[in-house]
Amino acid sequence: MANKEKLPWDLEEEILSRVPPTSLDRFKTVCKRWNALFNDKTFINNHKMTFQFVLSTRSKIYSVSVNPKVEVRELTLNNPGLKAQRHKNLFATSGLLLCDVGNGAVVWNPWLKQSRCIKLEVNEPSLDFLGIGYDNNKRVEEIVYKTLSVYMKDLGSQYTWKIHDFASDTWIDQEIEKTKYSRRITEGSVTIRLTNLSVVSLNGKFFKFCDLPSGKNRRRDALALRVFREDRFSLLRQCHVTKKIKIWVTKNKIDNRYGGDVKWMSFMEVSIPTMPDLEHPKFNSQPSYFIDDKRLVICSCDETGRAWIYVVGGNKLVSKTQLDSVVDPWPLHCTYFPSLVLVPGGQREEAELQEAKNLHVTTELYVPGKTKSSIKLHYG
Template structure:
């Protein structure tokens, strides 16, 4: 009997990179090798249906792929009722997308085309869905430890916020008095958080000094806010652009654009961020871009691709653009003509095969 012929690994990976993501989830049980392959970020990045940005307008959602060329696809969401809402915020949370509306939000995995609604029964137009995290001891998906932090202005004292936590497992809300442990006089900036190891991180400022910024985090395990580190540069102007992102999956990157000179700086943390341990955080200057033709970045989203900086931003007319920068110059800029509505929301969104967690009541119903 002739020995069984095996396909080369490269051919298997190339074939699987053309399989729809929904099917890849089912294929995890084929073998341990395939299961490990689907957790490999390089495989996800090389998949033919991967993308780097999500854009949302009042009528449509789009994905934007970067490599080898800019490709824009309109996304079919399959989310009943979404057409009657206009998104107000998009946050990338560890492969999930948090799409906040007036009084509700959709937690969405656009790669798997899975979604789940969250609704808060309050008459509050300024509701802010801050991000998704989990108790960092609950790392297994079956633990269902995902939670969402929500805030809105206090009617009795507009300078303070009301905070609530949504638990995915019980599908319930609870009130939370949020206080800064060990630090006082800190105000969170109106920028989206990033989620790393279940912890939410923000850039914040001192109330008495609006130009002095720090990095803070919210721990879902004990439900407290702490100062994490100072930022790697000194005083800032209140009009400077400052955006925090995840770098290399386990570190932070920080983009700063000076509103006067338009110079862009990228800083990254030298070491891996483990859980929520703060202390001495070492930042390194990763890149600078300072040329006469740099655009004004308006609420940019970005990621670092090897030694290049890839940014999605809008111009003064609200038209969306992709900018690629490196070697202290603007390498290319591409207008996203497919997105016709002005001022689209946008964020980075790296594909994930992690399914949207169900509530315990739905799990029980499925088992009956």
């Protein structure tokens, strides 16, 4: 039998980057090389269906990619067992998205189209969900995810943390003082107060982590916190008066100890007097952003509530794009990078599951001066 010509690895990788994300998780078991590839964040970032922002309006949910052209796609999220309504909050962390829907929450991986509902207990008051994370316990191999929420116990000064454990499907209560739950900007279970960075650990403890590098902030200044390169923090501040943007990042990796030795360093400064306001406090609309090398990409709403993507580099506004296809003003939005993290106990959309089971992909490549090559990917 004649020897079959093998595809060059770069062409094989190009073909795999076109495979639907719902199938990549199953293809990890094909061989060690594919498994390593699918765990490579560069591969995921270069996938043809990757995106960097998720936006939610009263009626629709969207993904937005900037690669470098801005592309908007509509997403679907079925909430079985939960009343359909606009999301109250969106939080992305650990490769998962937490959608607060008022009468409960949905933990969702929009890339894999997998989700899980979190229903409130009987007679439970309405909760404000604040984030999702997991215990940093290296002695336990299995990651146990938990969500963090809060509610006012009465009209007095007492608030209560509500922590939901995915593995046991149980709730844990922890009372806190009202003074510790003030105006906040939240990134997962990390909270920015006006002058310092506070952390809510998933056992309910609330403690100061470190001082912020931005100093005293005016109320109209935009202040947004992000995780930077997976293990550090970044902080964006825009001065309301001058429109100047400054970004700091933590110098060292963040561990689970309190951050008395955290050091911040200036990462980027951009002075664009014509830059619009990135915060609109009347609608609690903070900017979402990510840093790609020396390029800053921001999602924000203008004074009318329309969503825009701003790309900043070299101390100038490189491009600005209004997201015309996003219906309804003042969408919720957050930065989200796709991952193959499975939702614990989650369910896939049935149509996508059936499609993945019956997947047969054959791609033919024509390379000038060479014979035609093909690769077949089969599952089922």
